[in-house]
Amino acid sequence: MISTVVWGTGNVGRAAIRAVDAHPALKLAAVLVHNSAKVGRDAGELAGLDHGLGVTATDDIDAVLAAAPGAVVYAATGDIRPDEALDDIGRAIRAGAVVVTPALYPLYDQRNAPPEFRDPVLGAIADGGGSLFVSGVDPGWGNDVLPLLISGLGTTIDAVRCQEIFDYSTYEQEDSVRHLIGMGHAMDYEPLMLAPSIPTMVWGGQIRLMARALGVELDDIRETLERRALDTTVTTRTMGEFEAGTQGAVRFEVQGIVGGEPRIVIEHVTRIHASCAPDWPTPPDGGDGAHRVIIEGSPRIEVTVEATDEGENRSAGGNATAVGRLVGAIDWLVDAEPGLYDALDVPLRPAVGRLGRK
Missing domain, CATH: 3.40.50.720 (NAD(P)-binding Rossmann-like Domain)
Structure with a gap:
């Protein structure tokens, strides 16, 4: 052994x-x-x-x-x-x-x-x-081997989109959630993880990896960002209170541009509470986390993976599957x-x- x-x-x-x-x-x-x-x-x-x-x-x-x-x-x-x-x-x-x-x-x-x-x-x-x-712990398989595997089931492919949809209210890494991601800070606070070029530094490698596997040349890697404030104060089990008016949800994309269009996209939709930004993508059953791959093309293919660990904790489930890939x-x-x-x-x-x- x-x-x-x-x-x-x-x-x-x-x-x-x-x-x-x-x-x-x-x-x-x-x-x-x-x-x-x-x-x-x-x-x-x-x-x-x-x-x-x-x-x-x-x-x-x-x-x-x-x-x-x-x-x-x-x-x-x-x-x-x-x-x-x-x-x-x-x-x-x-x-x-x-x-x-x-x-x-x-x-x-x-x-x-x-x-x-x-x-x-x-x-x-x-x-x-x-x-x-x-x-990656986001998890990596959701931004490399899974989308690449599923892409092989299509006839024609227009775009590959990888989504992480995540509710941080059960997460146990307060410094990262509050200060790196900005949850609970004023809306004029610029968290490090959302500063220009940082998402590309973190996820750009996975964009380049998928482009290499798909045999395409990237023109560029671009970023988009949206942020929403909490309408009401919420209290989480693991990190305490987050006040109304502070950042409660973030949605960003790291886009691999091919032929002038975003063709390989990693999108993160993260909340500190399910009540914030309810019009943004959510897990199919309204839970606290899911990972989704969408292949736009013919046929259109959509696969959503939900994992739970440590009871019914889906944030822990995402970690566990990422770890499973590494340990395996x-x-x-x-x-x-x-x-x-x-x-x-x-x-x-x-x-x-x-x-x-x-």
């Missing part, structure tokens, strides 16, 4: 611990945490399981990597600390590990990634013999040559050995 470390125990890390524990080819070897209050706690408790896993969390990175794990699921955030995340991941690769992560947006399309991200990873691979696969790639990556991989390299594989497994 492949000894596997989960680095980080937030929204992604909790799901990663469960996914590693359930995978028949993997063995949970260690859990790394930053918060000292989590040190010494059982991984099963941190993951929300009803039983222990016999692995206690530690903050001793050197000791964990010195044990030469076969794989590392890097689940710590890279949103506001990309340089630190890149350094952490480089350390794990130099230790010889296969690393999977959603943390480094520029490496979604690794072939066209900026040298300041790509070169350190290639150097770490040359030094240590590890590998890296980056796929580990044994393939271990058997492959050391290298830097993207979603077009790594196959989406059946859940061999997991049917009926608790």
